[in-house]
Amino acid sequence: MNDTTAALRVDAERLRARFDALAAIGATGDGGVHRPALGQDHLRARQWFLDEGRAIGLDTHVDGAGNHSATLACGQAGAPALLLGSHLDSVRHGGRFDGALGVLAALEALQVVKEAGLELDTNLEAIDFTDEEGTHLGFLGSLAVTGALTADELGRPGSGVEVFQAALAGAELTDTSILSAARDPKTIAGYLELHIEQGNRLNAAVADIGVVTGIVGLRRQKVTYIGRADHAGTISMTDRLDAGQGAAGLMLAARGMVMTAFPDSVVNIGVIAFEPGAMNVVPERACLTLEFRAPVAEDLERLGVVLKSLVRAEAKSRNLEAEVEEVDGIQPVQLDQRAQGALAGAATRIGLKQIAMPSGAGHDAQAMARICPAGMIFVPSAGGFSHSAREFTEWDDCVNGANVLLQAAVGGL
Amino acid sequence: MNDTTAALRVDAERLRARFDALAAIGATGDGGVHRPALGQDHLRARQWFLDEGRAIGLDTHVDGAGNHSATLACGQAGAPALLLGSHLDSVRHGGRFDGALGVLAALEALQVVKEAGLELDTNLEAIDFTDEEGTHLGFLGSLAVTGALTADELGRPGSGVEVFQAALAGAELTDTSILSAARDPKTIAGYLELHIEQGNRLNAAVADIGVVTGIVGLRRQKVTYIGRADHAGTISMTDRLDAGQGAAGLMLAARGMVMTAFPDSVVNIGVIAFEPGAMNVVPERACLTLEFRAPVAEDLERLGVVLKSLVRAEAKSRNLEAEVEEVDGIQPVQLDQRAQGALAGAATRIGLKQIAMPSGAGHDAQAMARICPAGMIFVPSAGGFSHSAREFTEWDDCVNGANVLLQAAVGGL
Numbered sequence: 001m002n003d004t005t006a007a008l009r010v011d012a013e014r015l016r017a018r019f020d021a022l023a024a025i026g027a028t029g030d031g032g033v034h035r036p037a038l039g040q041d042h043l044r045a046r047q048w049f050l051d052e053g054r055a056i057g058l059d060t061h062v063d064g065a066g067n068h069s070a071t072l073a074c075g076q077a078g079a080p081a082l083l084l085g086s087h088l089d090s091v092r093h094g095g096r097f098d099g100a101l102g103v104l105a106a107l108e109a110l111q112v113v114k115e116a117g118l119e120l121d122t123n124l125e126a127i128d129f130t131d132e133e134g135t136h137l138g139f140l141g142s143l144a145v146t147g148a149l150t151a152d153e154l155g156r157p158g159s160g161v162e163v164f165q166a167a168l169a170g171a172e173l174t175d176t177s178i179l180s181a182a183r184d185p186k187t188i189a190g191y192l193e194l195h196i197e198q199g200n201r202l203n204a205a206v207a208d209i210g211v212v213t214g215i216v217g218l219r220r221q222k223v224t225y226i227g228r229a230d231h232a233g234t235i236s237m238t239d240r241l242d243a244g245q246g247a248a249g250l251m252l253a254a255r256g257m258v259m260t261a262f263p264d265s266v267v268n269i270g271v272i273a274f275e276p277g278a279m280n281v282v283p284e285r286a287c288l289t290l291e292f293r294a295p296v297a298e299d300l301e302r303l304g305v306v307l308k309s310l311v312r313a314e315a316k317s318r319n320l321e322a323e324v325e326e327v328d329g330i331q332p333v334q335l336d337q338r339a340q341g342a343l344a345g346a347a348t349r350i351g352l353k354q355i356a357m358p359s360g361a362g363h364d365a366q367a368m369a370r371i372c373p374a375g376m377i378f379v380p381s382a383g384g385f386s387h388s389a390r391e392f393t394e395w396d397d398c399v400n401g402a403n404v405l406l407q408a409a410v411g412g413l
Numbered sequence: 414m415n416d417t418t419a420a421l422r423v424d425a426e427r428l429r430a431r432f433d434a435l436a437a438i439g440a441t442g443d444g445g446v447h448r449p450a451l452g453q454d455h456l457r458a459r460q461w462f463l464d465e466g467r468a469i470g471l472d473t474h475v476d477g478a479g480n481h482s483a484t485l486a487c488g489q490a491g492a493p494a495l496l497l498g499s500h501l502d503s504v505r506h507g508g509r510f511d512g513a514l515g516v517l518a519a520l521e522a523l524q525v526v527k528e529a530g531l532e533l534d535t536n537l538e539a540i541d542f543t544d545e546e547g548t549h550l551g552f553l554g555s556l557a558v559t560g561a562l563t564a565d566e567l568g569r570p571g572s573g574v575e576v577f578q579a580a581l582a583g584a585e586l587t588d589t590s591i592l593s594a595a596r597d598p599k600t601i602a603g604y605l606e607l608h609i610e611q612g613n614r615l616n617a618a619v620a621d622i623g624v625v626t627g628i629v630g631l632r633r634q635k636v637t638y639i640g641r642a643d644h645a646g647t648i649s650m651t652d653r654l655d656a657g658q659g660a661a662g663l664m665l666a667a668r669g670m671v672m673t674a675f676p677d678s679v680v681n682i683g684v685i686a687f688e689p690g691a692m693n694v695v696p697e698r699a700c701l702t703l704e705f706r707a708p709v710a711e712d713l714e715r716l717g718v719v720l721k722s723l724v725r726a727e728a729k730s731r732n733l734e735a736e737v738e739e740v741d742g743i744q745p746v747q748l749d750q751r752a753q754g755a756l757a758g759a760a761t762r763i764g765l766k767q768i769a770m771p772s773g774a775g776h777d778a779q780a781m782a783r784i785c786p787a788g789m790i791f792v793p794s795a796g797g798f799s800h801s802a803r804e805f806t807e808w809d810d811c812v813n814g815a816n817v818l819l820q821a822a823v824g825g826l
Contacts, residue, residue, distance in 0.1 A: 199647035216646060220692060231799045232681035233629060233706050233773035234612035237672045239797060244682055248664035251657055259650045268645035269657055270692045272685055279633060279683045279702045289692045293646050360646035384652060386644045 005410050006349055008116060010108045010402045016395065018052060018104050022088070023096040032389025033096045037089035037131035037140075038066070038167035045088045049103065049128055056111050058126075064177035065144035066130040072110045075123040080189040082120075083372075084109055084409055085127035087364060089135065095196075095391025097398070101379075102194040103128045105402035109409050121412050122189040129364045136164045140178070142367035147182030151175060183371075190339055190375070190413045191368040194401045196393050197378035198386035201357055208352040208400050210378035211344045215359045215366040216265075216293040217300045217332030223250065223311050226321040229276055229284035240282045241319055244274055247286035249314035254290065257310060262303055264358060265294040295332055295358035333366045338413045339375025346407030347377070352400055361386075373413050377404050418823050419762055421529060423521045423815045429808065431465060431517050435501070436509040445802025446509045450502035450544035450553075451479070451580035458501045462516065462541055469524050471539075477590035478557035479543040485523045488536040493602040495533075496785075497522055497822055498540035500777060502548065508609075508804025510811070514792075515607040516541045518815035522822050534825050535602040542777045549577045553591070555780035560595030564588060596784075603752055603788070603826045604781040607814045609806050610791040611799035614770055621765040621813050623791035624757045628772045628779040629678075629706040630713045630745030636663065636724050639734040642689055642697035653695045654732060657687055660699035662727035667703065670723060675716055678707040679773060708745055708771035746779045751826045752788025759820030760790070765813055774799075786826050790817055 025048060026033045026041030035042040046068045050060045053070025061069045068088075071081065086102025106126035113124060130141030136159040143149040154175045157164035168174060202210050225246035230239075251269050258267045268291045274283035290307055294300035308324050315322035340356070347354040359376065368374045379401035382392040438461060439446045439454030448455040459481045463473045466483025474482045481501075484494065499515025519539035526537060543554030549572040556562040567588045570577035581587060615623050638659035643652075664682050671680045681704045687696035703720055707713040721737050728735035753769070760767040772789065781787045792814035795805040 197647065198644050200649060200652045204649075204652075218646070229801075230797065231611050231774055232683060232704060233631070233679060233775075234610065234799060235679075235773075235797055236613060236617075237668065237679055239613045239617075242668075242681075244664055244685070245668060248661040251661035252665070255650065255655070255658060266646060266648075266650055268655075268693065268695060270645060270687060270694050270696055271690055272657070272687055274683060274685055277684055279704045280681065281683050282681060283683055291645060291692045360648075361644055362646075384643065384648055386647060388642075 001411055005118065008112055008406060008410060010112055010399065010406055012399045015104060015108045015399065015402055019100070022048065022100055022104065028093055028389060030389040031096065032093055032391070033090050034093050035088065035090040036092055037133060037135040038171045042089050043171060046128060049088060049107070053107060053126065057114065058110060063181045064173070065141045065181035066171050066173050067141040067145065067181065068128040070107060070110060070126045072114050072124045074113055074118055074120045079122050080187050081125040082122040082189040082409060082413070083125045083127050083191045084405060085129060086193050086195055087129045087132035089131055089133050091133045091387045093389065094387055095389060097196045097391055097393050098386065099132060101196060101393070101398055101401065105194045105405050108402055109406040112406055113410060118410060120410065124409060132364055134158060136167060139362065139364060139367045142364035144178050144181040145183050146367050146370045148367065148370060149178065151179060154178060185371040188372040190373040191365060192339065192343065192405060192408055193363060193365045193376045194405045195363060195376060195378055196391070197381045198361055199381065200384035202355070202378060202380040203384070205355050206353070207355045208397065209347045209354040209404055210357040211340050211347065211354055212335055212359045212376035212378060213340065213356050214295050214332055214334040215363060216295050217297060218291065218293045218330050219300060219304055220327040221290045221304070221307065222325040222327050223288050223290055224323045225286040225315055226323070227282065227284055230282045232280045232282050235282060242282050243286035243320055244283040245318050246314050246320045246322065247272060247288055250311055253310050253314060254307060257306065261306065262294065262299060265292060265299055265303055266360060267292040267307070289327070293360060297331055300332060333369045335365065335369060335375055336373035339373045342408045342411055342413050343375050343377050343404060346404045346411060349407055350403050352404065377401060414824055418531065421525055421819060421823060423518070423525055423812065423819055425812045428517060428521045428812065428815055432513070435461065435513055435517065441506055441802060443802040444509065445506055445804070446503050447506050448501065448503040449505055450546060450548040451584050455502050456584060459541060462501060462520070466520060466539065470527065471523060476594045477586065478554045478594035479584050479586050480554040480558065480594065481541040483520060483523060483539045485527050485537045487526055487531055487533045492535050493600050494538040495535040495602040495822060495826070496538045496540050496604040497818060498542060499606050499608055500542045500545035502544055502546050504546045504800045506802065507800050508802060510609045510804055510806050511799065512545060514609060514806070514811055514814065518607045518818050521815055522819040525819055526823060531823060533823065537822060545777055547571060549580060552775065552777060552780045555777035557591050557594040558596050559780050559783045561780065561783060562591065564592065567591060598784040601785040603786040604778060605752065605756065605818060605821055606776060606778045606789045607818045608776060608789060608791055609804070610794045611774055612794065613797035615768070615791060615793040616797070618768050619766070620768045621810065622760045622767040622817055623770040624753055624760065624767055625748055625772045625789035625791060626753065626769050627708050627745055627747040628776060629708050630710060631704065631706045631743050632713060632717055633740040634703045634717070634720065635738040635740050636701050636703055637736045638699040638728055639736070640695065640697055643695045645693045645695050648695060655695050656699035656733055657696040658731050659727050659733045659735065660685060660701055663724055666723050666727060667720060670719065674719065675707065675712060677771060678705060678712055678716055680705040680720070702740070706773055710745055713745060746782045748778065748782060748788050749786035752786045755821045755824055755826050756788050756790050756817060759817045759824060762820055763816050765817065790814060
């Protein structure tokens, strides 16, 4: 890489103008946006993105899964494309940075490369994937590109078949068109994604950039403690078999154990219920869901075993019964070493403080890693807020991330 | 009391025959009964009770609150009545001992006194109170007798106004008739009740009879812990503010504190919910109800204060907020010393092992204590089961209880 190329930077003002224009589409008035996938404001945002791409002389394209792309033929004829992107949909009443920043930074990178007249080893493609947030079916767009999506899965959308099919029709998509969006991996040189962190690790490390090493795997265990329903007034404290005590013991023990023995993992109990659920009856059953995530498959497996033994220990010490049912899960993904190296090298060239870190949330890069070298960088989230209008990233951090994406793209994998 | 009177005992076989006949009314086929107040089977059971009373030559009477009575004029003209009784209604799918034993033992006592031709200081009345279990309005019958029930309370039945009014109509009762059931306290010499324990204290003490010292008071505090909703995958274990952890800490701490510092009290957390209540979101709010009971008012008050401070301590140590809302409550009742003495003396005469103990559940005696000397005895519940078909009391224990009731009645208060 020559000095001129290494000195290329995004136009921060231009990027900001586009960021603000995009944030106005589906704006909720409190700094957030409401752009659920395939809703009117999401479709307007996607159209705006294509218009911006065309206005700066890029080719544009919408595939059968609704993924919107702007492409720059900066490589030799027949060269594969390096994809840069993220998503323009949001959760309901979400933030304006999540996904949007990555798509805009990709578009800006293509514009900078085009204006510099660079010739690269690959063509470049800025891509906006469909339904990353799972309003209907999480990672629909990126999974479709990898060919991993099946007709069976399209028949079981989280939003329900009727809602999903109506949304597809509104975007001129069909199950058949979605399944046709799979690409030949040979045509894709790699995938790089800039995203906000949605957590506090970068703040804690006072770092500018997180180079993502992998995306955590997730498993869920439905736990039921079984005691005995008794009149809460007549049964003594000693004699009662209170299923709620098992649940309480597990909640505290699981947190302590994970913090001590699995520092890179997390556990959450977000749902709980007691049965029969009356104020004056000792809980006979306490049902909760353990959701745990680990960056590597071995940890995820081991964590599952240790949590199960905790469940049983907390039951045994209280003469309760316990049942554990494995609900669902997804294996962790390790991101490509070359892609990590390219992103880390770019951050170093720019002089930014970086750390390597896992991603605790799923991203399109998790799907794309199935068929190509995939890499991701995070920029800090103020306060760690995510999936709410409180989500915020300092503009300097946004620009830093865009510059790292640009430099990684021009450096190549 | 002469030796003949002191030697009087119930006819165990006759009592057993009536017990089995009554248990067949509304029998659920698994040893339990389903006789919610004012339902068809409850009304049938009450009619059967009146028929039995009439068959042995007792006067019978139904008051404006539906309370069914059989009376024996064994006192001088104008003497007050000593009431012996309990209730014939059950919870939904309840047991065949709860309430029924007390009414049948009362009827048997009157028959024994009648057959012995005894003259006592008081007349005797076997009474079956309406809706002790609160299918519509808990302690309706006994509260009506005390004059404590108000038109306002009758307008807010737990079963809803329409259901309640339909049930009243089916039993030929009205709000007005219920309010007319109040009696002049001067006409009541006292109230004695035999009931199954619904707990395990008598079993633990290997005692035959529990002489009830008082009926516990009850208070309820609705507790809400407030943390922060975060993406359960991206927020580190250290940074999350998990409201569920406060709830878990409180559940364990409240149990431990009560067992250590309030050995005569109990606490229950029978209801809990997390918000937003998603598997992948850290709980922002954890809502639960603390229900606690204590035998004396000072303990109930002090327990409320200590629990509140526990709530706050568990919040503070986790940087959570906590709110406590007082929901409802009822003050404890101390049962009459003379009534306790009469029941204890009777148990001693019969040679039964007795203990003094509080009642953890509410009973009609709690209402009656407002207007007359009230006393209660418990007999053991096998396994402590209550409010279910599993409820069981050994027949010898039932007979023991009936004999103590009889002996206390003939001994007078």
